[in-house]
């Protein structure tokens with residue numbers, strides 16, 4: 001490891017965000033990245049957290065999480081260990097010089113104000129996954145008020161498993177699909193989250209941007225608003241897939257974990273504090289589909 005370079009630790013390196021960060025890391029030669037998978041950095045183990053965070057990293061991006069939303073309903077202990085308790089340990093063991101950037105979820109709001117959700121809106125997390133993510137935020141910010149928490153939504157990538165890849169698979173083999181049309185929110189390309197985090201890191205220390213160092217909760221998703229059925233239609237339109245999308249409801253779909261009907265988040269705060277440009281979800285979907293084509297060749 002070079003002594004002059006700023007050091008960034010990334011947990012959950014095998015996940016969508018972890019892999020996107022690894023993919024873009026080459027564009028940031030002034031940083032040394034240390035990507036850790038679950039084996040090298042187990043968030044369910046206090047000992048592992050203590051051990052890994054004993055290194056004086058400059059930044060720690062916590063991209064690891066228990067993300068199986070429905071499975072969490074019957075696996076509460078693990079979900080809370082990884083998404084909640086781990087953040088208490090991270091806050092406890094991370095060195096004071098390490099700036100912690102943690103990823104959370106739109107699910108913590110579970111509000112329907114019929115306008116973009118603000119970071120200052122009340123949280124009404126419902127279900128195990130959502131409550132574990134909210135507890136994680138609170139544990140971390142209690143110990144480390146200087147940490148950054150990024151709430152994001154509907155994440156997809158050319159890496160890993162997600163709605164976009166599932167739709168592409170199903171669309172090739174089925175003539176018709178029924179997709180939930182009463183949940184509104186904004187899809188987010190994990191590459192855009194990765195780039196935004198790096199932008200935040202790079203600009204964090206610039207005094208013209210920030211008179212005081214920024215901390216606390218920030219919403220980030222792509223721009224715009226859609227529902228899952230229209231998202232699926234956009235995927236098929238992009239790829240010229242003729243599968244018909246019928247519409248169903250959250251109630252009829254009856255997933256084990258509760259889903260918020262409204263997830264559109266305001267991004268004014270992150271745009272104002274970090275001067276970032278946010279691409280529209282349709283534009284980012286197109287970029288991801290191109291990336292998927294490229295990665296196949």
Ligand SMILES: NC(=O)c1ccc[n+]([C@@H]2O[C@H](COP(=O)([O-])OP(=O)(O)OC[C@H]3O[C@@H](n4cnc5c(N)ncnc54)[C@H](OP(=O)(O)O)[C@@H]3O)[C@@H](O)[C@H]2O)c1
Pocket residue numbers: 011012013014015016017018037038039041042043044062063064065066067082103104105106133152153154155156160190
């Ligand atoms: N996906 C979404 O739609 C969505 C929406 C809103 C917010 N978020 C949040 O965004 C962040 C990134 O999500 P993502 O979509 O990139 O998730 P992901 O693809 O499911 O990746 C999760 C990562 O966490 C790792 N992990 C699981 N348990 C672990 C443990 N005990 N110790 C260490 N690592 C562990 C996984 O490792 P393995 O590969 O070994 O399982 C994987 O690398 C998460 O905080 C998530 O809650 C996601």
